[in-house]
Amino acid sequence: MALQAGAQRETSFPSPKPPSSPIPMSSTTSQSPPPECTFRAQLTVFGAFLALFCTFGQFNAFGTFQTWYAAHQLHHLSPSTIAWIGSLQLWVFFFSGGFIGRVFDAFGPFWLLTTGSVILVASIILTSVATQYYQLILAQGILFGLGVGLLFYPSLISVSTHFNKYRATALGLAAAGSSAGGVVYPIMLQQLFKSVGFGWAVRISALLSALCCITAILTISCGPSYNPCKSSDPSKVIGMWASARIAFSDIRFTLLAIGSCIAALGLFIPYFYILDFVNATSPELALSPTTAFYLIAALNAGGIPGRIAPAYLADVIGRFNLLVPAAFFSGVAVLSMWLVQKVPALIIAFAVLYGFSSGAFVALINPCVAQISEKGCVGSRIGLLYTVIAFPSLIGNPAAGALLSRQHGSFTGLVAFSGSTVIVGSLVILAARFAVDKRICTRV
Template identity: 55%
Template sequence: MPEKAESLRSLTVRDDWQSYAEEAPKTDSAYPDGGWRAWLTVAGAFLALVCTFGQLSSFGTFQSWYSEHQLQDLPPSTISWIGALQLFIFFFSGGFIGRIFDAYGPRVLMIPGTAILVFSSMVTSICNQYYQYILAQGILFGLGVGMLFYPSLAAISTHFDKYRATALGIAAAGSGVGGVVYPIMLQRLFISCGFGWGVRISGFICLAVCALACCTVTSRPGLARTSGPWFDLSHFRDDKFVLLIAGSVLISLGLFIPNFYIVTYAVDHGVDPSTAFYVLAVLNAGSILGRVAPAVLGDVCGRFNILAPSVFFAGLATLVFWPLAHSTTAVMLYAALYGFFSGAFNALIVPCIAQVSPIAQLGARMGLLYSALAFPSLAGGPAAGALLRAAHGSYIGMIALSGATVVAGSLLYVWARVRIDPRPLARV
């Protein structure tokens, strides 16, 4: 009997070890957290975001140009509908794009997305009527951005787990780089080449850069593709995910108002128009560091632990410092500060979605959250313009709207963090 018991014990140990040996590679290989394929995906996503979200966050350049040239007879609140519609289409398309990504991967979306983005630029270059800008620069451009933005970031999340926030932060820095380059480049092209050729040159640059992104962005090999309903209500049973959506909805109502109006604000407060375009570049330059540093800290200290205070300070900076910025230096300092803290939202929101989601549903949940942001993003710019007009040129109401909604959204992030783990020092 002792010999039989020992034999059974040895067999059990061997079976357990064999089972562990079979399962361990699967667990380890699920998230390689590195390798040439993973880092090429990060590099490709960086390039995609330079041309997509980088341009999207630079709409203030077009807003200021249109108000002095093609659309000078229209009020700022009407012109801002072009940029607001870009954001709406970009965000709203996320639900459908995320679902397609889960089923087919990134390239089936990114290749046609590149074609739509470039076509949008070419059509915008020959527009001269408001409705034409709405169709070409508002709807088409927003759709093209979505078809490149979501697959790029979702693909990164399939390669990384431990260093997911860092990888996504590096990629998200591409939007900051684009936000620095595009306002300066477009302004100089508009002056030297004219508006039409300036936008066309921008389109050709997008074609080259996004083609390279399409070649380098891939999902993790062997990832199981899921096929589910286009709209799954079961996601809303997760209270942490619902709180993340609710906070993001409030934040998106005010987050992009500075991007739309900081250039106009600078000009109205005595900054030379040729210099005012650099204010938006400074804001986006601040967001480069704001996308990388908080992301690295998020992998060390917890993503929710960094996201919530960063967004809170973005709103606080708007409420406290923007109303006091009456000189070129003060406006530049506010822009840099706001860019840094608001950049954390763009870098950490996707890692936080992934943290509370099954990996097979990441694309769908990411798209669902961004789709929910479509409506406040559509309302934010025009609402700010309406407040500006109602106050006869005073920016105080617009600033209050921007700052208060961002601060309120950050408090809901704190609530979501507490629901995950109520311990104050927990790494969440």
């Protein structure tokens, strides 16, 4: 009964009124499904799952590339320098969110998804033939990040337009694609690197990504009741400052953005450096290089239930009520579990648990933004949040690499930086949970 009461508090829909007269026996007894159960809505979730599988899933697998580059093409460069490739991916992806969200609110998802698919596949093919650092920066860093942004934002925003009561659940199912891709791509690439070489391994991943992108384009659509925001007139797509000013006048959105920025400084560090940690301590951990590669897969495997189960529970007890614990536990796991590993089973357990908690954090941010946003402005708000997150995401991983180099290979400073920033970010988001927004009365 308590869960049912929580679900009623979370939902802004009034209880349906009983029909004034019974349905005649001669008429059909089947009722039209509610908007959240339509076939188009389910297809959109499926398409978004595939879009995130081939985009953010490859983001999550960058640790595989980081380790490969350090041993092959870029062996003469430091880990911090190599990490700039992945950080540029994140920065371009996050920074493009504001503009992409505005375009989505004005035009919808189709052209964004089509353009993003072409850019994404082209960037992967160019990465397969790149041999120099600047080439990888351009192809895998900048171009790939842009392609991911053009696919990621329209996919999740489209899902949010089909759902209200079960919005977090639907977004969690879609976001699970990123973790599923993070499991498949490291294993696939690690095997292909050995069997067909780097170039053909990456080109095969481009083919897989193309198939996913085409399916996403054909299945993703906006909800029937989604109306563009007044500030999203197609003639004013470039004018984002007024929209940003309105968004940041909402104290809850402002605190959510600040907390997310702080957390983003350290949230992705384990995805980038866990393999380097294992390789540096391999005599103690007794993990073979082949087994170490699977840690990235374990990290992302934990993110699959982490994106689905908490999202479903969030629709019952509140989205913010789970976002804060997910972020806080992620930081605690880093500080308490990463450096105390003595046996391989413990580092694998850390990877799975961190994947679960960080996956829950990533999956719950979007429904929280959608919940405190006016209808028709969801795309702009989600995109604006990710644009703000772009800057800490750019400097977080290279800063961790710099700490690693300065401490001569010791991971203590890197781990402390990662865990503490995520914890502080969760506390700021907790303040957003209790903030009062006089303009939008939405329960959390």
